[in-house]
Amino acid sequence: MRIGIANVQVPFVHGGAEVHAQNLVEQLRARKFEAELITVPFKWYPPQQLIDSIAIARMLDLSEANGVRIDRLIGLKFPAYLMPHPNKVLWILHQYRAAYDLWDHPEFGDLINLPGGQAVRETIRYADNRFIPEARAIHANSRNVANRLAAFNGIAAAPLYHPPAQAERFYGDDAQDYLFFPSRITNLKRQDLVVEALALCREPVRVVFAGAAEAPAYVAAITQRVxxxxLDERAVFAGFTSDADKLKLYAECRGVVYPPVDEDYGYVTLEAMLAHKPVVATSDSGGPLEFIVPGETGLVCEPTAPALAAALDALWQDRVRARNMGTAGHAHYAAMGISWDVVVDVLTA
Structure with a gap:
C-alpha cells in the first residue's frame, strides 16, 4: 500500500508536529508500507494567508503521483487534512486553535484582533465542517483534541495515542536536586507561571528549563523577571539540549513540571512516565491530564502561582513519595498499551 502523510511545514521550524509526522512515516515503512511525507509551507499572517492555504490544500491532486496511485492519504494538521483524496483517513493533531478554543484568548492566539479575523475564522470553521467529514475515518491525537472537534464542529473522532520519539531510550536514575521542565519556551507552555511559583515556594525548589525559544520577547520578559x-540559582534555562542530555535530565530529576494551557497531547508527560518520574500539571493543562492519576502518578493543581508553588513544595519535600509516584507512572504507561503497532493497524485498516 502506498500511503501519503499530509502535513504542513513552517519553514525553518522543527517541533513536535514535525517529529510526529516523520515518526509516522518511519513506523509505516518499518512495517513494509510505502510511505511518503507530503508537506505544504504554512504561514498564518496576514490572515488572508490562512484562506489561501485552504484553497491550496483543496486544489492539490494526491490521488496519484508519477502515474502511480496513492492508495491512502493520512491527514494530520490544518489545512493539510483538508486535501481531497478518495481514500483519506485523518489523525488530527489539532485544528487551527486561534479560530476555536483560543479565539477568546488573544494572549495566546491573535486572530481575534487582526483585520478580517472574524471572516477568516468563519471560513476556517466552514472548511472544517464541510471537508473533515469527507474522510473515511477520523481519529484525534488525544481525547482533548477529539473533545474540541465535537464541541466546536459536532464531529466525532476517536483518540489514538502514540509513543513519544525514542521511547525505548528513556530510563530512570537516582534523583538529583532539581525538577525538569522540557519544552519550547512560549507563553502557551507557561514558563512564566513556574517562575512566579518558584518565588512563592517555601522549599529551595530548583527548576531546569530546557527548550528552544519561540518568541524572543517572551524569553526576555522571563529572564528579567528571574x-x-x-531566582538566578533556582530557575536555570539550559536552552536547546541534545537527545542524550535531555534523557539524562529526565532520568536524574526529582520530577517533571508541565503546566501548559490546554495542551493537545503533551509528549512531556509520557516521557516523564517512561523515565519513572512524577509530573506536576495544572487543572487546565488539557492532554497531560489524560495520563496523570492525581496523587498516584503526579500532582494536579489550579493554574495559579500559589497553588503551583504548593505542589512543587510537596514534590520537593518527600523524595520517597516522588519516587513511588514515578514508579506508578511507569507502570501506568505500560498498562495503557500505547504502541505504534496499534496506531499503524488503525490507520491502515
Missing amino acids: RELG
Whole structure:
C-alpha cells in the first residue's frame, strides 16, 4: 500500500508536529508500507494567508503521483487534512486553535484582533465542517483534541495515542536536586507561571528549563523577571539540549513540571512516565491530564502561582513519595498499551 502523510511545514521550524509526522512515516515503512511525507509551507499572517492555504490544500491532486496511485492519504494538521483524496483517513493533531478554543484568548492566539479575523475564522470553521467529514475515518491525537472537534464542529473522532520519539531510550536514575521542565519556551507552555511559583515556594525548589525559544520577547520578559525575583540559582534555562542530555535530565530529576494551557497531547508527560518520574500539571493543562492519576502518578493543581508553588513544595519535600509516584507512572504507561503497532493497524485498516 502506498500511503501519503499530509502535513504542513513552517519553514525553518522543527517541533513536535514535525517529529510526529516523520515518526509516522518511519513506523509505516518499518512495517513494509510505502510511505511518503507530503508537506505544504504554512504561514498564518496576514490572515488572508490562512484562506489561501485552504484553497491550496483543496486544489492539490494526491490521488496519484508519477502515474502511480496513492492508495491512502493520512491527514494530520490544518489545512493539510483538508486535501481531497478518495481514500483519506485523518489523525488530527489539532485544528487551527486561534479560530476555536483560543479565539477568546488573544494572549495566546491573535486572530481575534487582526483585520478580517472574524471572516477568516468563519471560513476556517466552514472548511472544517464541510471537508473533515469527507474522510473515511477520523481519529484525534488525544481525547482533548477529539473533545474540541465535537464541541466546536459536532464531529466525532476517536483518540489514538502514540509513543513519544525514542521511547525505548528513556530510563530512570537516582534523583538529583532539581525538577525538569522540557519544552519550547512560549507563553502557551507557561514558563512564566513556574517562575512566579518558584518565588512563592517555601522549599529551595530548583527548576531546569530546557527548550528552544519561540518568541524572543517572551524569553526576555522571563529572564528579567528571574533577575527581579532573585531566582538566578533556582530557575536555570539550559536552552536547546541534545537527545542524550535531555534523557539524562529526565532520568536524574526529582520530577517533571508541565503546566501548559490546554495542551493537545503533551509528549512531556509520557516521557516523564517512561523515565519513572512524577509530573506536576495544572487543572487546565488539557492532554497531560489524560495520563496523570492525581496523587498516584503526579500532582494536579489550579493554574495559579500559589497553588503551583504548593505542589512543587510537596514534590520537593518527600523524595520517597516522588519516587513511588514515578514508579506508578511507569507502570501506568505500560498498562495503557500505547504502541505504534496499534496506531499503524488503525490507520491502515
